[in-house]
Structure formats: C-alpha cells, structure tokens
Amino acid sequence: MSLTCFAPFLFLSFILGCAARPFYPLPSKMSNQNRQPMQTSRPYNIAHRGSNGEIPEETAPAYMRAIEEGADFIETDILSSKDGVLICFHDVILDLTTDVANHKEFANRKRTYNVQGFNITGFFTVDFTLKELKKLRVKQRYNFRDEQYNGKFSIITFEEFISIALDAPRVVGIYPEIKNPVLINQHVKWPNGKRFEDKFVETLRKYGYKGSYMSKDWLEKPIFIQSFAPTSLVYISNLTNSPKIFLIDDVTMPTQDTNQSYWEITSDPYLDYIKEYVVGIGPWKDTVVPVKNNYLQPPTDLVARAHARDLQVHPYTYRNENMFLHLDFHQDPYVEYDYWLNKIGVDGLFTDFTESLHNFQEWTSPLSQKDSDSASKLVDKIALLISSYRKG
Ligand SMILES: *[C@@H]1O[C@H](CO)[C@@H](O)[C@H](O)[C@H]1NC(C)=O
Numbered sequence: 001m002s003l004t005c006f007a008p009f010l011f012l013s014f015i016l017g018c019a020a021r022p023f024y025p026l027p028s029k030m031s032n033q034n035r036q037p038m039q040t041s042r043p044y045n046i047a048h049r050g051s052n053g054e055i056p057e058e059t060a061p062a063y064m065r066a067i068e069e070g071a072d073f074i075e076t077d078i079l080s081s082k083d084g085v086l087i088c089f090h091d092v093i094l095d096l097t098t099d100v101a102n103h104k105e106f107a108n109r110k111r112t113y114n115v116q117g118f119n120i121t122g123f124f125t126v127d128f129t130l131k132e133l134k135k136l137r138v139k140q141r142y143n144f145r146d147e148q149y150n151g152k153f154s155i156i157t158f159e160e161f162i163s164i165a166l167d168a169p170r171v172v173g174i175y176p177e178i179k180n181p182v183l184i185n186q187h188v189k190w191p192n193g194k195r196f197e198d199k200f201v202e203t204l205r206k207y208g209y210k211g212s213y214m215s216k217d218w219l220e221k222p223i224f225i226q227s228f229a230p231t232s233l234v235y236i237s238n239l240t241n242s243p244k245i246f247l248i249d250d251v252t253m254p255t256q257d258t259n260q261s262y263w264e265i266t267s268d269p270y271l272d273y274i275k276e277y278v279v280g281i282g283p284w285k286d287t288v289v290p291v292k293n294n295y296l297q298p299p300t301d302l303v304a305r306a307h308a309r310d311l312q313v314h315p316y317t318y319r320n321e322n323m324f325l326h327l328d329f330h331q332d333p334y335v336e337y338d339y340w341l342n343k344i345g346v347d348g349l350f351t352d353f354t355e356s357l358h359n360f361q362e363w364t365s366p367l368s369q370k371d372s373d374s375a376s377k378l379v380d381k382i383a384l385l386i387s388s389y390r391k392g
C-alpha cells in the first residue's frame with residue numbers, strides 16, 4: 001500500500017511545489033499516534049468534492065488542498081468502473097469533467113442508458129475498466145474557475161481517497177456518497193452475487209471504518225455515509241453501524257430507488273421512519289430556505305423538525321461565486337455562512353471553498369483550548385503568517 005498512498009503527496013508537491021503554501025511532510029515522517037483529533041464542537045466543514053472551487057473535483061490534489069485548508073471531512077461520490085473497482089467521480093458519464101472526447105481509442109464507447117427516468121447519452125464510467133479510466137485526465141466543471149490544472153490529474157479510486165484521509169497530519173473524516181446505486185447494480189456485476197453496497201462497505205471495513213457516531217472508533221476514523229437512495233441506506237445499515245446521512249434533492253426530484261416525492265420523504269412519519277437508519281439529512285439548501293427571483297423566502301420548518309428528532313442537518317452546496325449567491329447575501333459568501341450557521345443553525349455545510357468556511361469559523365467561533373493544543377495552535381499561527389506574507 002505504501003507506494004499508492006505516498007504517490008499522491010509526492011505528485012502534489014511536484015505539480016504544485018512552487019505554489020503559495022507550505023505542504024505537509026510525507027506520511028512516513030509523521031507519527032499517526034498523536035494526530036490532532038477532529039473538532040466536534042462546531043458545525044462540520046465538509047469539503048465538497050475536495051477544494052473543487054480551486055482544483056478539479058475529486059482529484060487527489062483537490063482533497064489534499066481541502067485538508068490543508070481546514071476541512072473536517074472530505075466528501076466524495078463513489079461510482080464503479082466496468083471491472084468493479086470503486087472510483088471517486090461525480091457524474092455517471094465522463095464527458096463534462098474529463099478529456100475522454102480527446103481519446104480516439106474510446107470513440108466507440110458512447111452509449112445511451114436510462115438513468116432515473118432520463119435517457120442519458122455519453123461515455124459512462126461503467127463501460128471503462130480502471131486501467132482505461134486512469135488514462136483520462138480530469139478538468140474543471142466550470143470554465144469560470146481556475147483551469148490551470150485541467151488535464152493534469154487522474155481519477156482516483158475509493159481506496160486512494162481513503163489513503164489521503166488516513167495520511168493527513170490530523171484526523172480528517174470521510175464523507176462518501178453511494179452514488180446511483182440502481183444504475184451501478186444494473187451494469188456492474190461482482191463475484192458471488194455481491195452488490196455495489198456490499199463492495200462499498202467491504203472497502204470501509206478494510207480500512208477500519210466502524211462504530212456509531214461519536215464512538216471511540218468513529219472519532220479515530222470519522223465517517224458519514226450518504227445517499228439519495230433510501231433502500232441503499234437501509235440495506236447498508238444491516239452491514240455497518242457507521243453513521244448515515246439521507247440526502248434530499250430538489251422538491252421536484254423523486255428518489256431514485258423508491259420514486260417517493262420530496263413531500264413524502266420530508267413528512268413527519270417518514271422522518272420518524274428514516275431516523276432509525278440515519279443520523280441526519282443532507283438537503284439541498286433551497287429546499288430548507290426556498291428562493292424566488294434569487295431572493296430568500298421564509299425558511300421551511302425542515303430544520304426544526306429534523307432537530308426535534310435528533311437528526312443533524314448538513315445542507316449543500318455553498319459556493320463563493322456571485323452567480324451562486326442569492327441577492328440577500330450582497331455577493332458576500334461570509335454573509336451566507338453567517339445566515340446558515342447562526343440563523344438557520346445547521347450542523348454541517350458542504351462547501352466548494354473549504355478555506356472560506358474555515359476562515360469564517362476561525363474568526364467567529366475559534367476552537368477552544370481542549371480541541372487544539374497550544375503547540376499545534378502555534379504551528380497554525382506560523383502557517384497563517386507565512387501564507388499571508390506570501391499572498392501579500
Ligand atoms: C428513452 O429511449 C427509449 C428507447 O429509445 C424510448 O423508448 C424512451 O421513450 C425514452 N425515454 C425517455 C424518457 O425519453
């Protein structure tokens with residue numbers, strides 16, 4: 001395992017070595033015994049697809065940047081290759097965020113499949129072996145973001161992702177989504193009749209992820225398992241007691257496996273049912289606070305009803321750019337964080353810009369002494385000084 005888990009770190013320092021910030025020492029030079037624990041006293045900073053506001057999503061450098069910037073959890077989407085290897089990739093097709101179109105050898109792989117009731121045409125991950133996927137390079141989803149890293153980094157496997165979290169210099173949690181389980185189970189077959197969900201949990205077990213929320217095991221290797229598919233979560237809860245989060249989409253989207261509506265899955269009886277299996281919900285933020293003509297409307301009671309059942313609420317997705325900020329926030333992402341953390345009172349946020357959320361939390365609710373010993377605080381201070389000096 002050593003080479004695969006060191007390689008991303010070496011690679012990053014190679015590619016980004018002259019960038020503005022200091023990098024971590026190699027994992028081999030650190031003792032994992034006395035790593036700083038994860039903070040659990042303030043809402044979680046969940047690095048959505050890594051620091052994908054800066055670096056192409058779900059790549060090793062995007063995750064390492066997020067760790068460097070203060071993420072509590074690194075978030076990822078798990079799909080499968082044709083040969084059954086679990087990979088970190090958001091879309092079921094490769095078209096929008098890789099250079100697959102430039103690979104003549106794959107030109108005949110384009111397919112149309114029915115995905116949750118829609119006919120989607122493109123290059124599906126499930127039609128490529130891992131070896132073939134590794135030939136591709138990832139690019140930014142949005143052309144208004146920094147494109148200098150396009151074409152530099154490859155797709156990583158679930159195991160490589162886990163290694164990045166476990167090799168971090170402090171305890172960093174993982175937040176994997178079991179993505180499109182219906183489609184994956186239709187197209188990929190594993191030996192002995194195993195399902196995608198079995199393979200997913202097997203991988204987590206291999207690296208020691210277990211234990212209920214806040215247990216000793218959990219605090220050593222924190223994890224939230226997330227899914228939009230309630231039957232997958234119920235199935236997985238038979239296999240592991242790791243905490244799970246039920247994702248909730250736009251009000252118009254039915255669930256992918258049970259075809260239930262938003263109204264049904266956010267009703268009191270359904271929250272009573274799902275709370276037996278999950279520790280929280282991950283709603284699209286506009287379903288918590290509806291938006292009209294780009295202005296916020298009065299918040300729904302979803303957070304209050306979830307909290308009444310001891311369910312955490314981790315909304316998605318927070319993005320710094322003007323076009324994503326509703327007008328009430330005066331084009332200021334800090335005003336948006338302030339609203340969600342202090343007015344709505346959520347328990348975690350999925351952000352594309354880990355550093356912004358981290359800075360906001362450090363300025364408004366710095367961690368207490370018990371969470372962060374003075375030695376590491378000193379190190380943080382020095383790092384901050386260095387980075388502000390370099391930025392200046
Ligand atoms: C998808 O394609 C199939 C086969 O061409 C067609 O029968 C079906 O109506 C299409 N479904 C949608 C939702 O467009």
Ligand SMILES: *[C@@H]1O[C@H](CO)[C@@H](O)[C@H](O)[C@H]1NC(C)=O
Pocket residue numbers: 234235238
């Ligand atoms: C959970 O496991 C039990 C025992 O193996 C089985 O009877 C049950 O059907 C499983 N439930 C689900 C939802 O898979």
Ligand SMILES: *[C@@H]1O[C@H](CO)[C@@H](O)[C@H](O)[C@H]1NC(C)=O
Pocket residue numbers: 254259
């Ligand atoms: C899902 O539910 C909608 C609305 O109830 C219905 O029109 C549609 O046919 C259902 N789809 C499936 C695949 O069952």
